[in-house]
Amino acid sequence: MKLIPLGISGYLPINGRHSSCFLVLFDDAAFLLDAGTGAARMHEPAIREHLEGVRELHVLLSHYHVDHTAGLYYAFTVRSIERMVIHAPVCPFIQADPEEAIRRYFSPPLNSYTLDTTQLVIEPVNGPEKTIAGHTVRFWAQKHPGGSVGIRIDNALAYVTDTVVMEENAGHLQDLDLLMHELWLNEEDAAKDEHENNRHACFGPVAAFVAKVKPARMMPVHLYPGYDDAALSAMIGELERRSGVPVIMPQEGVPAASAGGS
Ligand SMILES: [Zn+2]
Numbered sequence: 001m002k003l004i005p006l007g008i009s010g011y012l013p014i015n016g017r018h019s020s021c022f023l024v025l026f027d028d029a030a031f032l033l034d035a036g037t038g039a040a041r042m043h044e045p046a047i048r049e050h051l052e053g054v055r056e057l058h059v060l061l062s063h064y065h066v067d068h069t070a071g072l073y074y075a076f077t078v079r080s081i082e083r084m085v086i087h088a089p090v091c092p093f094i095q096a097d098p099e100e101a102i103r104r105y106f107s108p109p110l111n112s113y114t115l116d117t118t119q120l121v122i123e124p125v126n127g128p129e130k131t132i133a134g135h136t137v138r139f140w141a142q143k144h145p146g147g148s149v150g151i152r153i154d155n156a157l158a159y160v161t162d163t164v165v166m167e168e169n170a171g172h173l174q175d176l177d178l179l180m181h182e183l184w185l186n187e188e189d190a191a192k193d194e195h196e197n198n199r200h201a202c203f204g205p206v207a208a209f210v211a212k213v214k215p216a217r218m219m220p221v222h223l224y225p226g227y228d229d230a231a232l233s234a235m236i237g238e239l240e241r242r243s244g245v246p247v248i249m250p251q252e253g254v255p256a257a258s259a260g261g262s
């Protein structure tokens with residue numbers, strides 16, 4: 001498995017970081033975790049090289065907020081990809097009609113394409129488990145305005161973003177090679193901002209949760225856009241110390257080393 005972060009920022013693509021998007025390449029399947037503005041990086045020559053031979057792309061959406069979906073169009077226009085399947089959470093996870101929502105995006109005047117003329121396939125995610133391109137993909141509900149889902153592919157990785165830390169979801173994260181978990185405000189800022197604390201996963205609860213789940217490795221995602229690199233490094237270093245789990249700092253466009261999970 002090869003994981004290439006394409007967008008590691010939450011909410012805003014600023015300070016040189018794109019919004020949420022991660023390319024996950026297995027020998028036999030390609031996934032995109034969310035399609036924020038980072039999906040535009042799929043057009044960069046270095047990323048296109050990784051996509052050589054990929055004809056089918058499975059997009060797994062955590063939810064529909066724009067920082068996770070603005071790049072659907074950018075992913076869709078990668079010429080080498082012949083079929084793009086969007087796995088879209090619906091009831092009981094999220095009250096949404098993805099066909100209708102994505103149709104609005106893929107129609108004039110927002111787009112020169114219409115959904116009917118594209119090779120896009122939208123498949124609802126309405127249960128806890130699906131086999132996608134030979135891989136076992138699991139989903140569970142998370143607390144976020146409008147709802148979101150946690151996503152796990154085999155034992156290779158889990159993607160947990162746009163949620164508060166939910167102890168009750170630890171059971172979905174056992175025996176995991178890589179836990180990708182949202183890391184929003186640092187301890188100092190979280191103490192001052194109850195509102196954000198109730199919408200996102202902030203430092204203290206994340207550190208305690210990672211220590212409890214004990215994945216082989218952890219990668220923070222959906223990083224607070226207002227922090228500079230030094231502030232992020234400091235927070236991530238402290239996370240590793242506090243959780244006792246090796247933490248990987250994601251770098252956009254750079255494959256994260258794989259421990260070879262299934
Ligand atoms: Zn978000």
Ligand SMILES: [Zn+2]
Nearest residue numbers: 063065144162
């Ligand atoms: Zn959100």
